[in-house]
Amino acid sequence: MEKNGPVRSRGLAKIQMPGHHSSEVCHDDSTPPVRAQTIEELHSLQKKKSAPTTPIRGTLGAFASISEEDRYQQQLQSISASLASLTRETGPKLLRGDPAARSGESPRVSTNVGNQSYTPSLSLSLAVSDSSLKFTHVLYNLSPAELYEQAIKYEKGSFITWTGALATLSGAKTGRAPRDKRVVKEKTSEDELWWGKGSPNIEMDEQTFLVNRERAVDYLNSLDKVYVNDQFLNWDPEYRLKVRIVSARAYHSLFMHNMCIRPTPEELENFGTPDFTIYNAGQFPCNRYTHYMTSSTSIDLNLGRREMVILGTQYAGEMKKGLFSVMHYLMPQRRVLSLHSGCNVGKDGDVALFFGLSGTGKTTLSTDHNRYLIGDDEHCWSENGVSNIEGGCYAKCIDLSEEKEPDIWNAIKFGTVLENVVFDEHTREVDYSDKSVTENTRAAYPIEYIPNAKIPCVGPHPKNVILLACDAFGVLPPVSKLSLAQTMYHFISGYTALVAGTEEGVKEPQATFSACFGAAFIMLHPTKYAAMLAEKMQDHGATGWLVNTGWSGGSYGSGNRIKLAYTRKIIDAIHSGTLLEATYTKTEVFGLEIPTDIEGVPSEILNPINTVSWLFISTNYICCCLYIFWHVLDLF
Ligand SMILES: Nc1ncnc2c1ncn2[C@@H]1O[C@H](COP(=O)(O)OP(=O)(O)OP(=O)(O)O)[C@@H](O)[C@H]1O
Ligand SMILES: O=C([O-])CC(=O)C(=O)O
Ligand SMILES: [Ca+2]
Ligand SMILES: [Mn+2]
Incomplete structure (x- = not known):
């Protein structure tokens, strides 16, 4: 018998082998026994202690003299301050770690911190209540693996799919609820914000905000444990924002872990006080008897307090887009333009922006195997060039296929949150065509899951601006070249269709206008953003393009949506510069x-006049123009 032959699993043959050393046979366990006397001891060997989060350095940094214990205390105190109720004297008592973990260590307890904004007279009578006596466990910046375990153990509807993604359910709400979004009218921001007709900013007073904030904070403090994420927004360090997200679900924590920029252990040590805090109490409804509340859902933004409260919706996109609204306020103050756009860069450094309302193709078209991805949805354009606001992508998954969108397909693996998809109960194979839960199925993954992501996610000034x-209606040609004035006109009017799913109540494509291709997120009047865009495009010589990714030559119901393969060819021709010529x-x-020829695209579809009758074009066009004109007039 060969000495180096394959190891056989049949024990019998081994015993019968002649000439074998006696010490090698008949032993059930030939490996040395484990160094544990009990099962508990064995289990305790399994987990190695994490390295300290700050590397010990010779330099005398700000934290060099602080012990690990003190640092924990500081973190817990900062979180306790975030969770402080406004009517009690102190923040909650916090413990770090999972309440269910049976670790030999004694838990780390925070000292209560005073809350600067409490009212003394109130606090005297309210200070002593059962809720102020209890402890809350804090699960701070957990890793994806830890969050998987939490979700699977405690959150119904959490499963691991065949490729390792975490399938979750967002509950009754599977899209954003723009009608339930409120912005506090307060003195630091009210003069700058856009109010009234056409504006997405539905007002709320400070008192009502505090009522909702208290409701959310009391709910979060009533739980055994909360998740806290401390992360960043904006890859340009000059305009970076520190955000804290307090939430009740591992799903929300993993979603934000993927979508915001993940701090290095060292950055986390020096995090300090966040610039903005989200309280996500989405499982708990708002009180409909509260002033301004029109449903059981409320998403409330207070720019003065730099806080956002979420009640009554667990759709995770509210957090991402809530922070985007904040950027739409803070960035223009610093002469930085915030953009609802995807962004990628070619090998020669040519940057393209892809503006578009939800579902128009920002993620799909910016994720391009031949180019580097800077980001899929939210960017800033400053004097430094472009930078992604986020650390992840949020792709629509309906009808996703490996063949049409290979990079997105391959990004759906361990660590990715897969919302509201349907899968085989046994194999866990996902059926992307299934709309049983919603049309708005989504995948949230860290941007580095796209192989050609550009890290850090920044680039030079854009060369092409694609709307x-x-x-x-089916009247816009698949592509047209725009003058600067036309670019502004289309940017301000934002003529497009709302596709089903992303916003509640939209069941089929309907014509709409969405100023700046993201009216739901802008905070100032659209002309403010448009003026900045015009100035930047002019300064940097960018070309504007209008690309129709919807219906052409026949409206929804009669014609077909333009093939993705053709749109990709059109985009290729824009990038390469051939379309300009x-x-x-x-x-x-x-x-x-309208161009007469594009390689790989049938010429007859380039001009809608070739595919439908003149009558169709002119009637629909007149409708469309009146509609646009009316809308633009309405803005002023
Ligand atoms: N011609 C086309 N061009 C682009 N996308 C198309 C086209 N035809 C069909 N689609 C589909 O439309 C969807 C576009 O969704 P995508 O996620 O790119 O939207 P988005 O602009 O990123 O929206 P959001 O802001 O909501 O994330 C994808 O599901 C894509 O497969
Ligand atoms: O916010 C969401 O749910 C998804 C998104 O990107 C958008 O709607 O623009
Ligand atoms: Ca997207
Ligand atoms: Mn978006």
């Missing part, structure tokens, strides 16, 4: 410049 419109015809009706 994506998903036209449900192409021959154009000017449409009489639109005044839009």
Whole structure:
């Protein structure tokens, strides 16, 4: 018998082998016994203590003299201050770690911290209550693996899919609820904000905000444990924001872990006080008898306090887009333009922006195997160039296929949150065509899951500005070149279609106007953002394009949505510069410049006049124009 032959699992043959050394046979366990006397001891060997989060350095940094214990205390005190109720004298008593963990260590307890904004007379009578006596466990910046375990153990509807993603359910709400979003009218911001008709900012007073805040904080403090994420927004260090997210679900914590920028252990040590805090008490409704509340859901933004409260919706996109609204307020103050756009860069450093309302193709088209991805949804354009606000992507998954969107497909693996998808109960294979839970199925993954992501996610000034419109009327050509004035016109009017799913109550594509291609998130009047865009495009010589990713030559219901493969060819021609050099015809009706030929795209579809009758074009066009005109007038 060969000495180096394969190891066989049949024990019998081994015993019968002649000439074998006696010491090698007949032993059930030939490896040395484990160094444990009890099962508990064995289990305690399994987990190695994490390295201290700050590397010990020779330099005398701010934290060099602080012990690990003191640092824990500081972190817990900071979180306790965040969770302080406004009517009690102190923040809650906090413990670090999972209440269910049976670790030999004694838990780390916070000392209560005073709350600066309490009212002394109130606090005297309210200070002693059962809730002020209890402890809350804090699960601070857990790793994806730890959050998986939490979700699977405690959150119904959490499963591991066949590729290792965490499938979750967001509950009754599977899309954003823009009608339930409120902005506090308060003195530090009210003069700058856009109020009234057309504005997404539905007002709320400070008192009502505090009522909702108290409701959320009391709910969170009533739990055994809360999740706390301390993370960053914006890859440009000059305009970076520190955010804290307090939530009740591992799903929300993992979602934000993926979507915000993840601090290094060292950055976390020096985190200090957050610039903005989200209280996500989404499982708990708001009180409908509260002033301004029109449903059991309320998403409340207070720019003065730099806080956001979420009640009555567990849809995780509210957190991401709530922070985006904050950026739409803070960045323009610093002459930085915030953009609802995807962004990628070619090998030669040519940056393209992809503006578009939800579902128009920002994520799909910015994720391009031939280019580096800077980000899929939220960016800033400053004097330094472009930077991604986020650390992850949030892709629509309905009808996702490996063939059409390979990079997104492959990003759905361990660590990725997969919302509201349907899967085989046994194999856990996901059926991306299934809309049983919602049309708005989504995957949230860290940006480095895309192989050609550009880290850090920053780039030079854009060369091409692509406005994506998903036209449900079917009158816009697949692509047209825009003058600066036309770019501004389309940017301000934001003519597109709302596709089903992302916002509540939208069941089929419907024509809409969304100023700046993201009216739900802007905080100032659209012309403020448009003026900044015009100035930047002019300064840096960027070309504007209008790309229709919706219906062309026939409206929704009669025609078909433009094939993704054709849209990709059009985008390729924009990137390569060949489309800039192409021959154009000017449409009489639109005044839009339409190219006559694009490689890989049938020429007859380039001009809608070829695919539908004149009558269709002119009637729909007139509708469309009146609609746009009316809307633009309405803004002023
Ligand atoms: N011609 C096309 N161009 C782009 N996308 C298309 C086209 N045809 C179909 N689609 C589909 O439309 C969807 C576009 O969604 P995508 O996630 O890219 O939207 P988004 O603009 O990033 O929206 P959000 O801001 O909500 O994240 C994808 O599911 C994509 O497969
Ligand atoms: O916010 C969401 O749910 C998804 C998104 O990116 C958008 O709607 O623009
Ligand atoms: Ca997207
Ligand atoms: Mn978006």
